[in-house]
Amino acid sequence: MKLVIAYIQPHRLNEVKKELYKAEIFKLSVTNAIGCGQQEGYTESYRGVQMEVNLLKKVRLEIAVNEDFVKPTVDAIIKGARSGKIGDGKIFVLPVEECYRIRSGESGRNAIG
Amino acid sequence: MLKKLFLVLLFGLLVSAGVFGDDVSTGESLQQISDSFDMIWLIISAALVFFMQAGFAMVETGLTRAKNAGNIIMKNLMDFSGGAIIYLIAGWGIMYGDSISGFFGTSQFFLAGADSFVYRDWMFQVVFAATAATIVSGAMAERTKFSSYLIFSLVISGLIYPVAGHWIWNGDGWLAGMGFHDFAGSTVVHSVGGWAALMGAKVLGARKGKYLEIDGKVSVQAIPAHNMPLASLGVFILWFGWYGFNCGSTLSGTDSAIALIAVNTTLSAAAGAVSSMVLIWLMSGKPEPSMTLNGALAGLVGITAGCAVMTPLSSVLIGLISGFIVVLSVEFIDKKLHIDDPVGAVSVHAVCGVWGTLAVGLFANSDDIKGLFFSGNFNQLYVQLIGIAAVFAWTITTSYILFRLLKAFSGLRVTEDEELKGLDISEHGSESYYGFQIFQNQ
Numbered sequence: 001m002k003l004v005i006a007y008i009q010p011h012r013l014n015e016v017k018k019e020l021y022k023a024e025i026f027k028l029s030v031t032n033a034i035g036c037g038q039q040e041g042y043t044e045s046y047r048g049v050q051m052e053v054n055l056l057k058k059v060r061l062e063i064a065v066n067e068d069f070v071k072p073t074v075d076a077i078i079k080g081a082r083s084g085k086i087g088d089g090k091i092f093v094l095p096v097e098e099c100y101r102i103r104s105g106e107s108g109r110n111a112i113g
Numbered sequence: 114m115l116k117k118l119f120l121v122l123l124f125g126l127l128v129s130a131g132v133f134g135d136d137v138s139t140g141e142s143l144q145q146i147s148d149s150f151d152m153i154w155l156i157i158s159a160a161l162v163f164f165m166q167a168g169f170a171m172v173e174t175g176l177t178r179a180k181n182a183g184n185i186i187m188k189n190l191m192d193f194s195g196g197a198i199i200y201l202i203a204g205w206g207i208m209y210g211d212s213i214s215g216f217f218g219t220s221q222f223f224l225a226g227a228d229s230f231v232y233r234d235w236m237f238q239v240v241f242a243a244t245a246a247t248i249v250s251g252a253m254a255e256r257t258k259f260s261s262y263l264i265f266s267l268v269i270s271g272l273i274y275p276v277a278g279h280w281i282w283n284g285d286g287w288l289a290g291m292g293f294h295d296f297a298g299s300t301v302v303h304s305v306g307g308w309a310a311l312m313g314a315k316v317l318g319a320r321k322g323k324y325l326e327i328d329g330k331v332s333v334q335a336i337p338a339h340n341m342p343l344a345s346l347g348v349f350i351l352w353f354g355w356y357g358f359n360c361g362s363t364l365s366g367t368d369s370a371i372a373l374i375a376v377n378t379t380l381s382a383a384a385g386a387v388s389s390m391v392l393i394w395l396m397s398g399k400p401e402p403s404m405t406l407n408g409a410l411a412g413l414v415g416i417t418a419g420c421a422v423m424t425p426l427s428s429v430l431i432g433l434i435s436g437f438i439v440v441l442s443v444e445f446i447d448k449k450l451h452i453d454d455p456v457g458a459v460s461v462h463a464v465c466g467v468w469g470t471l472a473v474g475l476f477a478n479s480d481d482i483k484g485l486f487f488s489g490n491f492n493q494l495y496v497q498l499i500g501i502a503a504v505f506a507w508t509i510t511t512s513y514i515l516f517r518l519l520k521a522f523s524g525l526r527v528t529e530d531e532e533l534k535g536l537d538i539s540e541h542g543s544e545s546y547y548g549f550q551i552f553q554n555q
Contacts, residue, residue, distance in 0.1 A: 011555060032550065
C-alpha cells in the first residue's frame with residue numbers, strides 16, 4: 001500500500017480529477033496548501049509600498065492506493081497537472097503501514113480499494 | 114429621511130418666500146419658490162442616482178469571484194470619475210447643446226456659458242451618463258484588460274451615450290420630435306449600456322472555463338458568485354437609488370406625478386423579483402437568490418421608460434413580465450448564444466430596457482400619450498419601435514467598432530495566466546481579501 005501525495009496548481013485540479021477518473025481512481029482527498037519552490041513569487045503593492053509574496057497557493061492531493069495502482073495514479077496526475085512550466089508541482093510516493101475502514105473494520109487491501 | 118426632506122423643502126420655501134416675497138409680484142415669487150423646489154429636488158435626486166454607482170459596484174463584485182473584486186471596484190470608480198470629466202468636456206455638449214438636425218449637439222462644451230440652472234441639470238445628467246457606462250463593466254468582468262476598459266469607458270460617456278441621449282432627451286432630437294417616450298431612460302440609459310455590454314462580452318470572449326468543449330458539444334459551466342450578501346446589498350442600493358432615477362426625471366420638484374412614479378417604480382421592482390423567483394423555482398426546483406436579485410433589477414429597468422404614464426396595475430404587470438424575461442434571457446444568452454455575461458447585465462438592462470420601452474406603446478395611459486391598450490391604435494408602439502431600433506443600431510455599431518479597435522491595438526483581454534491568477538494581482542498588484550485564504554480551482 002502506498003500513499004501518493006501531490007502538490008499541483010489549483011487551476012489544474014479539475015483536469016487532474018478528470019484524468020484520475022479515467023484511470024478508475026475515484027478516491028482522493030484534497031486540501032489547500034501554500035508553499036514555495038522553484039516558481040518565484042510575485043510583488044504586490046499596497047498604498048505604494050512594495051511587498052513580496054513568495055508563498056503561493058497550491059492544492060495538495062492525497063491518494064492511498066494498492067501497489068498495482070501507483071503507476072496509473074502518478075501518470076494520471078502528471079497528465080492532468082503538467083503544463084511544462086515551472087510551478088507544475090511535485091508528487092511523493094510513501095509506504096503505508098496499515099489502513100482501516102472505520103465503518104466495517106476492514107483493513108489492508110480491501111480497506112484501501 | 115422623508116422628514117428631513119420635508120424640512121429641507123420647507124426651509125427652501127420659507128427662504129425664497131421671505132427674501133423675495135416683499136418686493137416682487139406674486140407671480141414672480143411663485144416662480145422663485147418653484148425654482149427652489151426644482152433645485153433641491155434635482156440635486157437630491159442626482160445624489161440618489163450617484164449612489165447607484167455603489168449599487169453597481171456591489172452587485173458586480175458580489176456576483177464575480179474574490180480574485181477580481183478590486184478590479185471591479187476600480188472599473189466602477191473610474192466609470193464615474195473619468196466619465197464625469199469627459200461628460201464635462203464633451204458629453205453634455207453633444208447631448209444638450211444646440212442640435213444639428215436632431216442628431217448631434219454642438220455647444221456648451223466645458224459647460225461654457227452655464228448658469229445655476231444648467232449646473233443643476235448637468236449634475237442630474239452626469240450621474241445618468243455614468244450609469245450607462247457602468248452597466249458594461251459587469252458583463253466584461255473578470256477578464257478585461259483594465260487600460261483598454263478605461264478607454265472604452267471614456268468613449269461611452271463622452272460620445273455613444275450622449276448621441277443617443279440627444280436624439281431622445283434633447284428637445285430638438287429627432288426621436289423626441291417623433292413623440293418617442295422614454296421617461297427616465299429604459300432605452301437612453303439602460304439599453305445603451307446593455308447593448309454595449311453585449312458587444313463587449315461578445316468581442317472579449319468567455320471567461321476561461323465557462324464553456325468547455327466536450328466531445329464536440331459545448332458544456333456550460335457555472336462560475337458561482339463569491340459574495341451573495343454584497344450582491345444583494347447592491348441590488349437594494351440600486352432600488353433605493355432608482356427613486357432618484359425615476360422620480361427625479363420629472364425634472365421638477367413641484368410635479369405631482371412624483372408620487373405615482375414612486376409607486377410604479379416600487380411595484381414593478383417588487384413584481385419583477387416575485388415573478389423571476391417563481392420562474393426560476395419552477396425551472397430549477399429552487400428559488401435561487403442571484404436570479405431573483407436580477408429579477409428586481411429587471412422590474413426597475415422595465416418601468417423606467419413608462420413610470421410617469423402608467424397606472425399602478427400596469428406597472429405590476431410590466432414588472433411581472435420583466436421578471437420572466439430576465440430569467441429566460443439569461444438562460445438564452447448563456448446556454449444558446451454562449452456569450453459570457455457574469456452578472457446578467459445584458460438581460461437586465463438591454464433586454465428589459467427594450468421591453469420597458471415597448472411597454473409604453475402598450476400600457477401608456479396619460480393625457481398626452483396613450484398606448485395600444487388604451488388608444489386602440491399602433492401609433493405610439495410604432496414610434497417606440499423606431500426608437501428602440503435606432504438606439505440598438507447606433508450602440509451596437511459604435512461599440513462593436515470600438516471594441517474591435519481596442520482589441521487590435523491595445524488588446525482587450527488579459528493573458529490566460531493573468532486571468533487564472535486573478536485581475537486583482539495581475540492588473541492591480543494587490544489583493545482584496547488580504548489575510549483571508551481564498552482558493553479557487555478555476
